[in-house]
Structures are given as C-alpha cells and as structure tokens.
Amino acid sequence: MKSFIAAGIAALFLAVGAVGYAFYVDNTAKLLAGEVERVEEAVRRADFDGAIERAAMLDETIERRKTMLCAIVDHKEIYEIKRSLGELGAFLEKNDDAESLAHCAAISSIVTRISENTMPYIFNIL
Amino acid sequence: MIIPMIRTLILYFLVVTAMRIMGKRQIGEMQPSELVVAIMISDLASIPMQDTNIPLLSGVVPVLTLLVAEVGMSYLCLKSIKVRRLFTGEPSIIIYNGVVLEKELRKLRFSLSDLAEQLRINGCSGVAEIQTAILETNGQLSIIKKSPPLTAEDLGVKSKSNINLPFLIVMDGDINNAELRRSGKDEKWLNNALKRRKIDSVDEVFIAELQPDGELFVQRKERFI
Numbered sequence: 001m002k003s004f005i006a007a008g009i010a011a012l013f014l015a016v017g018a019v020g021y022a023f024y025v026d027n028t029a030k031l032l033a034g035e036v037e038r039v040e041e042a043v044r045r046a047d048f049d050g051a052i053e054r055a056a057m058l059d060e061t062i063e064r065r066k067t068m069l070c071a072i073v074d075h076k077e078i079y080e081i082k083r084s085l086g087e088l089g090a091f092l093e094k095n096d097d098a099e100s101l102a103h104c105a106a107i108s109s110i111v112t113r114i115s116e117n118t119m120p121y122i123f124n125i126l
Numbered sequence: 127m128i129i130p131m132i133r134t135l136i137l138y139f140l141v142v143t144a145m146r147i148m149g150k151r152q153i154g155e156m157q158p159s160e161l162v163v164a165i166m167i168s169d170l171a172s173i174p175m176q177d178t179n180i181p182l183l184s185g186v187v188p189v190l191t192l193l194v195a196e197v198g199m200s201y202l203c204l205k206s207i208k209v210r211r212l213f214t215g216e217p218s219i220i221i222y223n224g225v226v227l228e229k230e231l232r233k234l235r236f237s238l239s240d241l242a243e244q245l246r247i248n249g250c251s252g253v254a255e256i257q258t259a260i261l262e263t264n265g266q267l268s269i270i271k272k273s274p275p276l277t278a279e280d281l282g283v284k285s286k287s288n289i290n291l292p293f294l295i296v297m298d299g300d301i302n303n304a305e306l307r308r309s310g311k312d313e314k315w316l317n318n319a320l321k322r323r324k325i326d327s328v329d330e331v332f333i334a335e336l337q338p339d340g341e342l343f344v345q346r347k348e349r350f351i
Contacts, residue, residue: 006147007197010190017187075179 029115
C-alpha cells in the first residue's frame, strides 16, 4: 500500500512539475527573446549606449533566473548565452553593428532552442 | 570535486529510496521487467553524477518515472492475469513425470548443460531423481524430486557418505567422451546398454545419465519415441 501511495505522490509531482517546467521555460524564453529584440532594435537605430544598457538588463535577467534555469536546462546552454552576451558587450563598446546583430541572432537562437527542446514535439521525442 | 560528491549522494539516496518503494522483489529474485528497471535506474542515475553540466533533475525525473511505471505495472499485473502473462511470462515445465521435455527446452533455448547446472545448484545429483522441474518466470528452477529410495539411515545402518555425481554421458545425441572415460566405461559398453533398451544408435538418445549405483537412465529423443 505504501508503495502505491509513494508512486502516486511521485506521479503527481511529475505531472505538476512537467506543466510548471514547460510553463516556466517558455515564459523565461519569451522574456529573454524580448530583451534580445530590444537590444537589436537599439543597434539598428545606432543607439549603442541604449543597446549596452539593454544588454546589461538582459544579463541581469539571466542572473536572476540562473539558479532555476540551471536546475532544468543544460548548463552548457546557459554558459553559451553568457559567453555570447559577453562578446556582444565587447562589440557594442566598439559600435560594431554587424557583429552585434550577429551575436543578438545567436543568443536569440539559443533561447528559442531552449524553449523548443522542452516541448513534447515529435522531433524532440525521436 | 565537491559538486560530484553532493550529486552522487543525492542520487544514491534517491535510487535506494526508489528501490525500496518498488519492493523487496527487486532486491531478491527479479522478473524480466524488474531487471530492466534496475539496470535503467542505475544507468540513468550515473549520468548526472559524472557530468555536472547536466541538471540534476535529468537524473531525478527518469528515476521517478521508472518508479511510477514499475509500481503501476505491478498493480496491473496483480489485477489482471493477461497483463501478468504479457509482462512476466508463464512458468514452464521442463521435466514432467521424470521425462525431460525436449520441445520445451528448445523453446526456452535452455540447454541440457544449463539444466544439469541448475539441478546441481538445487542439490540434485541428476535428472533421474527428478519427478517434475519447473523453470520459473524469474529464471529459477523449481524441483520436485521422485520419492526418495530407502537410505541406510532409514534402516538404522551406518554407511559411508556417497557424494558421487552421475555421469552425463550422452547429451542430445552426442557422446561426452570425457564423462564416459571418467565413468570407467567405453563406447562398446554404451552401445550394448542402448541395444538392451532397443535403441539402435546414440543419435536417438536425448539424454543418458550413468548413476553412481551403475544404473543407466536413458531418454530417447521425441521423434524416435
């Protein structure tokens, strides 16, 4: 009887966790993607000071959610975002719009991939 | 260093707890599905132990999922004979009324050597003393012996202990020459013994076992019966 109760609790934890996990990752991915978009817009407007500010806010958002993200996402993805963000900062300092936009696209692609990888799509299962 | 240690301890306690919840059967004799689960759990738990880039939940979630699946399957097997048959199979009778069932052995891919080994492990000296033998779903062999003959003990007479094993001299039509030599007999003796039983050739014999008391137990292959 105790086994069934324990298995039931585990099943409940898994079901609730799965929903919460998908919701949290999707929410975070959208938030980060939005921040990256704002950096891109600033770069296109040639407002590099604004872009640097936006990049700093993006970094702050990642730091705030880092613990939770590391619990559910491959740490290499987080480090990849941080690395790209560091490189983006350097190119923004140099007012290099091409490289900055390239790095924004790279960060955006990683963030989108994190969100896609958590969804129960057939290509993820296969 | 410390991070792998902490992860290992967490996963260790998780795996031990999961195995305990799945029940004592896991630790003792296992059904095929239970063996699969035990192997998978150990494999899954070891991955986040070694690679600290992988989130700890990547080990915890699969272990919990297997726990839920295994307990769920156990419950279904309890409630439904069909499900039980599907997942754990059925026991197979391989010796019935003292006769080794050749077809059953072939179906199970269980050789005579495997049978002899299992008999010895179960404390039996040979096939001749077995009434019924059942290969259980967990791979163990259950044995019901023939009524034992009177022993010296029963008669109140002291005797030297006899721990000689029988000689398995023919297996599936092939003569085991080493066993034949060890028994002190030769092929001529064997052929004569078979002729007395109206068996023309060794090829017709499924199993021939020379008992320590000199008695020869012979079983023909099914197609020659």
